[in-house]
Amino acid sequence: MNTTRQRACTLLGALFQYGPTWRDSRQRSEIFRRIGCVCCNPIWTRTVRRGKLPRQRESRPLSLGISTAVNRRVYYNTLPNVTSLAEVRNWYNSSYQSMQNTLKHVFAHGMTMTVNHTWSHNIDNQEVRYVGFDQIIGVRGSANADLRQRVTITMSWDLPFGRKSNQFYNWAIRNWRVNALGTVRSGYPFSVTQASGRTNGATGTDRPDAIADSNAANQTWNQWFNTAAFVPQTLYTWGNQGRNILTNPGTWNFNSSLHREFHPLEKITLQFRLETFDTTNTVHPNNPGAQLGSPNFGVITTVNGSRQTQFGLKILF
Numbered sequence: 001m002n003t004t005r006q007r008a009c010t011l012l013g014a015l016f017q018y019g020p021t022w023r024d025s026r027q028r029s030e031i032f033r034r035i036g037c038v039c040c041n042p043i044w045t046r047t048v049r050r051g052k053l054p055r056q057r058e059s060r061p062l063s064l065g066i067s068t069a070v071n072r073r074v075y076y077n078t079l080p081n082v083t084s085l086a087e088v089r090n091w092y093n094s095s096y097q098s099m100q101n102t103l104k105h106v107f108a109h110g111m112t113m114t115v116n117h118t119w120s121h122n123i124d125n126q127e128v129r130y131v132g133f134d135q136i137i138g139v140r141g142s143a144n145a146d147l148r149q150r151v152t153i154t155m156s157w158d159l160p161f162g163r164k165s166n167q168f169y170n171w172a173i174r175n176w177r178v179n180a181l182g183t184v185r186s187g188y189p190f191s192v193t194q195a196s197g198r199t200n201g202a203t204g205t206d207r208p209d210a211i212a213d214s215n216a217a218n219q220t221w222n223q224w225f226n227t228a229a230f231v232p233q234t235l236y237t238w239g240n241q242g243r244n245i246l247t248n249p250g251t252w253n254f255n256s257s258l259h260r261e262f263h264p265l266e267k268i269t270l271q272f273r274l275e276t277f278d279t280t281n282t283v284h285p286n287n288p289g290a291q292l293g294s295p296n297f298g299v300i301t302t303v304n305g306s307r308q309t310q311f312g313l314k315i316l317f
Contacts, residue, residue, distance in 0.1 A: 094124035110158030129204035141243030187248035195293035
């Protein structure tokens, strides 16, 4: 069942509409309509999935212990020759909250620009930790797909050249359109793991202890986070490091295109397109090394990103 309530008022000559909307996701929207020639639409969304989501896990999990890992499996005495069993069980919850703002403006001479910003936080307890016989807990923290900030800019411009003259050379420069898409976003979260296990194969992510602030004082590619903040925990114990407390590098990308349609015959249209991806040819850092004890721990050693250009000709009939 959906419940919606809308209100409207006039603020500085602009119509201000707002109202909460309750669905399964508990969405609340506050919408500004037409501030001058600019449309601004801030939307607040809160999604809480109370129902449990399916997840595949091993049905022969391991708790902490000193003895051999195989002997600590739950069904070892009954099925000693079976190394693993898989089952699907509903067991974890997730919560998503976001605020979305959209700014749209129509300029003179056929240009339209839209800027969208989304702030969000996605939390779940998807990570499994097995603490005893049939005792499974979900470790709560930022979801692996948590993306805090994202800004998207789109632009479309019908070039005004050659419209007011019938000179022969204007045929080549009129009716072109430029499109652009730019995206800036923060990085995804991650956790520090260990090159050598300390939990003796227990089911769950083997994270070390955190003994100091994990943020680097001067963040660089050679030290993306404070590597001295992490130390191996005591054997056969869980580390105290929280789940997904660090953030990978963000990225930004700019794509553009130029196209025009020709009409050689009444029922035939030729569409020419020139498209570039990563137009600025920007170098984007990959994720830093996250294994405690590895040579590249906390260091970004690889990059990605290269400009790609393609031409296209489409026939419409």
